[in-house]
Amino acid sequence: SLKAQTMDEMWDTRSSGKEHPNIQWFKDAKFGLFIHWGLYAKLAGEWKGKRYYGSGEWIMNQARIPVAEYKAVAQTFNPVKFNADEWAQLASDAGIKYMVITAKHHEGFAMYNSKVSDFNIVAATPYKKDPMKALAAATTKRGIQFGFYYSQFQDWYEPNGGRNTWDFEEGKKDYEKYYKEKAVPQLKELMTNYGPLGIVWFDTPGGMTKEQTQAFVDDLRKLQPKSLFSSRVGQGLGDYKDFGDSEVPSTPIKGAWESIYTHNDSWGYIKHDMNFKTPAEIIRLLANVASKGGNLMLNVGPDGEGRIPEYSAKFLRETGKWLDKNGESIYGSTYGLVPAQPWGVSTSKPGKQYLHVVNRPENGRLLVPGFNGTVSKVYSLIGKEALEFKTEGNDVWITLPEFESGSANTVFVMEYSGK
Numbered sequence: 467s468l469k470a471q472t473m474d475e476m477w478d479t480r481s482s483g484k485e486h487p488n489i490q491w492f493k494d495a496k497f498g499l500f501i502h503w504g505l506y507a508k509l510a511g512e513w514k515g516k517r518y519y520g521s522g523e524w525i526m527n528q529a530r531i532p533v534a535e536y537k538a539v540a541q542t543f544n545p546v547k548f549n550a551d552e553w554a555q556l557a558s559d560a561g562i563k564y565m566v567i568t569a570k571h572h573e574g575f576a577m578y579n580s581k582v583s584d585f586n587i588v589a590a591t592p593y594k595k596d597p598m599k600a601l602a603a604a605t606t607k608r609g610i611q612f613g614f615y616y617s618q619f620q621d622w623y624e625p626n627g628g629r630n631t632w633d634f635e636e637g638k639k640d641y642e643k644y645y646k647e648k649a650v651p652q653l654k655e656l657m658t659n660y661g662p663l664g665i666v667w668f669d670t671p672g673g674m675t676k677e678q679t680q681a682f683v684d685d686l687r688k689l690q691p692k693s694l695f696s697s698r699v700g701q702g703l704g705d706y707k708d709f710g711d712s713e714v715p716s717t718p719i720k721g722a723w724e725s726i727y728t729h730n731d732s733w734g735y736i737k738h739d740m741n742f743k744t745p746a747e748i749i750r751l752l753a754n755v756a757s758k759g760g761n762l763m764l765n766v767g768p769d770g771e772g773r774i775p776e777y778s779a780k781f782l783r784e785t786g787k788w789l790d791k792n793g794e795s796i797y798g799s800t801y802g803l804v805p806a807q808p809w810g811v812s813t814s815k816p817g818k819q820y821l822h823v824v825n826r827p828e829n830g831r832l833l834v835p836g837f838n839g840t841v842s843k844v845y846s847l848i849g850k851e852a853l854e855f856k857t858e859g860n861d862v863w864i865t866l867p868e869f870e871s872g873s874a875n876t877v878f879v880m881e882y883s884g885k
């Protein structure tokens with residue numbers, strides 16, 4: 467019988483307890499790019515002259531657009547400005563190590579050449595090309611892991627498509643039929659035709675028992691045993707844990723996990739909302755997530771023309787510049803041993819604590835309280851300038867140089883032995 471799972475159960479990970487043999491690249495990666503791109507990008511938060519607040523990719527649901535009308539949007543979706551190399555190069559310049567893009571979101575539209583459903587970018591639009599083919603190649607060529615997002619249970623285009631449909635009679639849904647005729651064959655297309663996938667990112671699981679989900683996962687894993695499945699595959703069968711949207715745990719978490727954020731208040735492109743995070747906020751967020759031991763997957767929403775908006779590209783480039791200089795303190799790190807302080811957070815590598823200072827103490831004296839290790843030296847990560855420090859019991863007092871604080875993190879390295 468179908469038992470509704472709690473959110474925690476749904477998004478928990480590895481009920482088997484064993485880590486995926488290929489998990490280490492993910493743990494080291496720290497910074498991923500999420501891309502939400504679909505027909506909703508063309509509507510951009512507006513329908514029939516009315517603006518809909520909230521996330522752009524939900525407009526079909528928010529405006530209760532009948533399936534037949536929504537289907538017609540595809541007839542004018544023609545993202546001629548899409549350029550896979552530009553997107554992949556931007557990701558590379560941003561210091562991104564993996565990319566996950568929506569192959570099919572809740573709208574049910576396949577952004578790739580699907581033979582399973584003609585509601586797809588090749589068959590249903592004047593564009594007629596498969597952007598995912600080009601993007602997978604351009605991304606992988608740059609040494610960035612490529613992956614697909616797939617909304618496996620919520621599909622508003624399909625009569626049996628799981629949650630939140632409105633254009634069909636409720637209560638008469640045959641989930642098994644939906645999985646058998648759409649979700650599973652489309653996932654198999656994606657896992658067969660686009661080269662090696664670092665990640666298959668599932669969203670909003672449901673409609674299957676634990677046994678059915680296990681069979682679903684086992685069947686798909688045969689196609690690409692190296693791919694990592696996100697925890698939203700459901701039933702604890704993912705390889706790493708996704709926290710809730712825009713959620714960062716308050717304490718360090720062991721194992722492989724990811725926080726997901728979007729660059730503004732929407733995952734899909736919307737033309738109205740300008741509430742964007744600044745590069746400094748992104749960098750502080752990345753360091754905060756890394757200080758707890760996880761990855762940040764940051765989302766951008768390309769527009770209906772196929773462009774990543776310039777303001778999104780700008781903060782990605784700025785973040786990349788910071789990572790060019792400070793990446794040692796992020797990539798391959800684990801959670802910091804110095805709990806979050808008023809001045810900032812820490813990340814760890816063997817024998818090193820990276821102190822990410824956002825708020826420089828007025829008098830330049832930085833306290834690392836209760837540190838259980840013997841500190842041998844402290845220096846600036848950039849420039850390696852040696853800093854004076856004094857240990858009082860387990861407290862370490864560091865004399866900082868002058869620097870402008872309150873923007874992106876300034877990183878100092880504290881080398882130590884024993885702990």
Ligand code: FHN
Nearest residue numbers: 521523524669670711726733
């Ligand atoms: O409903 C979706 C939403 O549109 C977006 O894709 C997010 C991204 O994590 N996932 C679901 C809400 O959690």
